[in-house]
Amino acid sequence: MKITRIQVVVTCPGRNYVVVKVETDQAGLYGWGDATLNGRELAVASALTEHIAPLLINRDPDRIEDIWQYLYKGAYWRGGPVLMTALAGIDLALWDIKGKRAGLPVYSLLGGRTREGAMAYVHCDGADRHEVEDNIRAAQAKGFKAFRAQVGIKRWEHFSSSDLADWDATSPERWEPYAYLQELPDIFEHLRVALGSEPLLVHDVHHRLNPIQAARLAKSLEAYELVFLEDPIHPEHVESLRLLRQHSTIPVGLGELLTNRWQFLPLLSEQLIDFVRCDIAHIGGITETRKIAILAETYNAQVALHGAPDTAPIAHAANIHLDLAIPNFGAQEMCSFPEEAADVFHTGISVKDGYLNVTDAPGLGVEVDETAAARFPYQAGYLPTMRRADASVHDW
Numbered sequence: 225m226k227i228t229r230i231q232v233v234v235t236c237p238g239r240n241y242v243v244v245k246v247e248t249d250q251a252g253l254y255g256w257g258d259a260t261l262n263g264r265e266l267a268v269a270s271a272l273t274e275h276i277a278p279l280l281i282n283r284d285p286d287r288i289e290d291i292w293q294y295l296y297k298g299a300y301w302r303g304g305p306v307l308m309t310a311l312a313g314i315d316l317a318l319w320d321i322k323g324k325r326a327g328l329p330v331y332s333l334l335g336g337r338t339r340e341g342a343m344a345y346v347h348c349d350g351a352d353r354h355e356v357e358d359n360i361r362a363a364q365a366k367g368f369k370a371f372r373a374q375v376g377i378k379r380w381e382h383f384s385s386s387d388l389a390d391w392d393a394t395s396p397e398r399w400e401p402y403a404y405l406q407e408l409p410d411i412f413e414h415l416r417v418a419l420g421s422e423p424l425l426v427h428d429v430h431h432r433l434n435p436i437q438a439a440r441l442a443k444s445l446e447a448y449e450l451v452f453l454e455d456p457i458h459p460e461h462v463e464s465l466r467l468l469r470q471h472s473t474i475p476v477g478l479g480e481l482l483t484n485r486w487q488f489l490p491l492l493s494e495q496l497i498d499f500v501r502c503d504i505a506h507i508g509g510i511t512e513t514r515k516i517a518i519l520a521e522t523y524n525a526q527v528a529l530h531g532a533p534d535t536a537p538i539a540h541a542a543n544i545h546l547d548l549a550i551p552n553f554g555a556q557e558m559c560s561f562p563e564e565a566a567d568v569f570h571t572g573i574s575v576k577d578g579y580l581n582v583t584d585a586p587g588l589g590v591e592v593d594e595t596a597a598a599r600f601p602y603q604a605g606y607l608p609t610m611r612r613a614d615a616s617v618h619d620w
C-alpha cells in the first residue's frame with residue numbers, strides 16, 4: 225500500500241480548521257487528520273503542503289511509527305507547536321487509515337476499551353459567580369458531572385480597550401493578579417455553598433501566575449476540592465511547580481503548551497503533576513500522546529486531554545478513542561463547536577449522562593464534507609490579547 229496524495233484543507237465554518245486528507249493507492253481508502261493551530265493555521269498548512277506532504281508520497285501508510293520518526297528526527301529540525309501540529313495531522317490520518325483498513329475503530333487498535341465512556345468536563349464560564357452557578361446547574365440538568373468554572377473579574381481596567389484596539393489583532397481582555405487572587409477563593413466558596421460537594425470542579429489559570437502566586441492560589445483553593453487546578457504557572461517555569469507542591473496538595477493538571485514527551489518526563493518522575501493535559505493535535509498525534517499516557521500510568525498520574533474548541537472535531541474524536549483505551553484516563557475537556565461546523569464534519573461523537581463516546585465505525589469515525597468545507601474560506605482570526613491594568617501584555 226502506498227500514499228498517493230496528501231491534501232490540506234483550510235476551512236472556517238465558524239472558526240478556522242486545518243485538516244489533512246491522506247489518500248492511498250487502494251480505492252476509497254483514505255484518512256483524515258487534524259492540524260489546526262489556533263491563530264497560526266496557515267503556518268501549519270504551509271509546513272504540510274510545502275515540506276511534509278511531498279516527502280510522504282509512495283511511503284507505506286501502515287508504517288505509522290516509522291513515518292513519525294522520519295518526520296520528527298529525519299528533518300533534523302524538530303519540535304515546537306507548528307511542526308508538532310503538522311506531524312499530528314499526518315499521524316491522525318494514518319491511524320484513521322489503519323482503522324479503516326482493519327475495519328476497526330481506533331480505540332480497538334489501541335488495545336480495546338477499558339471503559340464504557342469518557343467522563344467529560346464542560347466549560348461553565350460566566351461574567352460573575354451567579355452566572356457560573358447557573359451554567360453549572362444547566363449542565364447538571366443535562367447529566368454532566370464535571371465542570372470548568374471560569375469567571376470574569378472586571379476590576380483594574382485603567383486604560384480603555386478602545387485605546388488599545390489599534391495595537392492588537394483583537395480587542396484586548398484585562399486581568400490583574402491581585403484582583404484574581406483575592407476574588408477566586410470567594411467565588412469557589414460561593415459555588416460550593418450553592419451547589420454542594422457533588423459537582424466535580426476544575427479551574428484553568430491559563431499560565432497567568434508567577435510561582436509564589438500560584439502556590440498561594442493553590443493553598444487558598446484547597447478547601448474546595450477541585451479535580452485539578454490547570455496550568456497554574458508559565459510553561460517556561462514548570463520546575464517552579466516544586467514550590468507549589470511544597471505549599472498545597474491541590475491536584476495539578478498541565479500541558480496544553482508542551483510539545484513532546486521529554487517535557488513531561490520530569491513533571492511525572494518528580495510527581496509534580498497529577499493530570500497530563502497535552503493536546504493530541506499539537507504534540508504529534510495519537511502516537512506521541514499514547515507514549516505520554518504510558519509514562520503517566522507508570523507514575524500513577526491520569527490523563528485529561530486538552531479539548532478546546534480551537535481544534536477540529538477530528539482531534540476531539542481522537543481524544544475519545546485514546547480515553548476509551550487507556551487505563552489511566554481522568555476526564556476529557558469538552559467543548560461545543562460552531563453550528564456551521566456540523567455541515568463540514570460528520571462525527572460519531574455522542575454524549576450521554578456526561579460521558580463521551582464514539583461509534584464502532586472503522587478508523588476515527590469522522591468524515592469531512594469537502595464541498596461544504598470549500599464554502600467556508602479561511603478568515604484571519606486570533607485569540608484576544610490579555611493586558612494588565614497598565615496595558616502591558618500578559619499571558620493569554
Ligand code: KDG
Nearest residue numbers: 262428430531532534557607
Ligand atoms: O488557543 C488557546 C486555547 O486552546 C486555550 O485558551 C484553551 O486553555 C484552554 C483550555 O484549557 O481549553
Ligand code: MG
Nearest residue numbers: 428454455480
Ligand atoms: Mg487550558
